[in-house]
Amino acid sequence: MKESRNTRKVDAGLDEEAARWSERLREAPDDSKLKHAFEIWVSADPARRSAYERAEQAWAVARAHADAPELSALRSETLSRTVIQREARRFSTRAFVALAASLLIVLLGAGAWFGEFGLRPQADTHVAGVAPDGGKLYETAIGQRLVITLEDDSVVTLDTASRISVSYSRTERTVRLQSGQAFFKVARDTARPFAVLAGEKRVVAVGTQFDVRLSRDGVAVTLVEGKVRVEPAAAPDVALTTELMPGQQLVARTDAVALVRQTDVSRATSWRHGQAIFENDSLSSAVAEMNRYSRRPIVLNDARLAGLRISGAFETGQSDAFVEALTTYFPTIVVKANNESRIELGWRN
Numbered sequence: 001m002k003e004s005r006n007t008r009k010v011d012a013g014l015d016e017e018a019a020r021w022s023e024r025l026r027e028a029p030d031d032s033k034l035k036h037a038f039e040i041w042v043s044a045d046p047a048r049r050s051a052y053e054r055a056e057q058a059w060a061v062a063r064a065h066a067d068a069p070e071l072s073a074l075r076s077e078t079l080s081r082t083v084i085q086r087e088a089r090r091f092s093t094r095a096f097v098a099l100a101a102s103l104l105i106v107l108l109g110a111g112a113w114f115g116e117f118g119l120r121p122q123a124d125t126h127v128a129g130v131a132p133d134g135g136k137l138y139e140t141a142i143g144q145r146l147v148i149t150l151e152d153d154s155v156v157t158l159d160t161a162s163r164i165s166v167s168y169s170r171t172e173r174t175v176r177l178q179s180g181q182a183f184f185k186v187a188r189d190t191a192r193p194f195a196v197l198a199g200e201k202r203v204v205a206v207g208t209q210f211d212v213r214l215s216r217d218g219v220a221v222t223l224v225e226g227k228v229r230v231e232p233a234a235a236p237d238v239a240l241t242t243e244l245m246p247g248q249q250l251v252a253r254t255d256a257v258a259l260v261r262q263t264d265v266s267r268a269t270s271w272r273h274g275q276a277i278f279e280n281d282s283l284s285s286a287v288a289e290m291n292r293y294s295r296r297p298i299v300l301n302d303a304r305l306a307g308l309r310i311s312g313a314f315e316t317g318q319s320d321a322f323v324e325a326l327t328t329y330f331p332t333i334v335v336k337a338n339n340e341s342r343i344e345l346g347w348r349n
Helices: 002-027 032-043 046-064 069-079 093-108 111-117 283-291 319-329
Strands: 136-139 146-149 155-158 163-168 173-185 194-198 201-205 209-215 218-225 228-232 242-244 248-253 259-262 275-282 298-300 309-315 332-337 343-347
Touching (some): 002 032, 032 046, 194 209, 218 228, 242 248, 275 283, 283 319, 309 319
Antiparallel strands (some): 136 163, 146 155, 173 209, 209 218, 218 248, 275 309
16 A cells, blocks of 8 residues: 555656646747757656656646636636745746646646546637628637637637637638737648738738737737747838747837847746736736736725735636735735725725
8 A cells, every 4th residue: 555655656746747847848849958858858767758748638628628617726726826925026937837837737636527527628619790801700708718710720719808800811811809819829821821910010920829919008929839920010011020939029019119029938828828927017017917807907096006016826817816815915905895896905004
């Protein structure tokens, strides 16, 4: 019996190590040194490859069923371990990898749950209407996410309060992001480029994965895998065209010149897994992000609160849990809570 328990401990440790490799490779898919180190690790023991395959399968199932109540409960349990830092200290990449790994271990232990409910990834084919140009419309309400498989097998994931129109021709596949945020996993087709129109920008790809966010301030394009070209939507201009590499983000604000910077891809796309990750962000910006997923907004009624810094991972759409964390770790207090309208926070003396 002791041997059996020890074996399970070893397996759990191996699963955790495999989950960490899974997350690191997902964050840096083009890192040749990392890939080489992984090959050395996985080739040393057949059990490691099996553990890695379990981690990848758990991740795929979790991503496909992120909205399932049982899975949300597992995420909440894991995220509750995250430390909300009152001081201006950074939430490190290592800490995030550890969080993702621990979540995967929870999922790996939930294999019976997946089997019991018979859950399998499946596309949502909901169509909201027809655009003026004859394209199909897809949209989400506040707090919803939608995964759409297009006719060419490209997959689009819509974030909260987002809307796109899709139209295909013989020469181009066109998606117009009318509002919100979307993640694109593009099926390769060299004869028909895939173009996303968002505000004043046009993002062109052949086979790649990227995220586009449209807001009142402008457009942000984050490249996860492959290569994309970002150009003016009105008329292509070589001088104003930018090619992105994996891990880069282009931010084009309406009142400023477009900026290209390195970014944390996992953080930028964490909404796909129902998470909002903050790294030394102002409390005002964190509140604004959480409010995107709720019909009951949080309001800071004291200017001193806005400048507080916050780091941590939170489940989107869970305003009450977020507020509870704020009132626990910050000098904040709920001064007014109306179930039908909003939650007001004040300074706690």
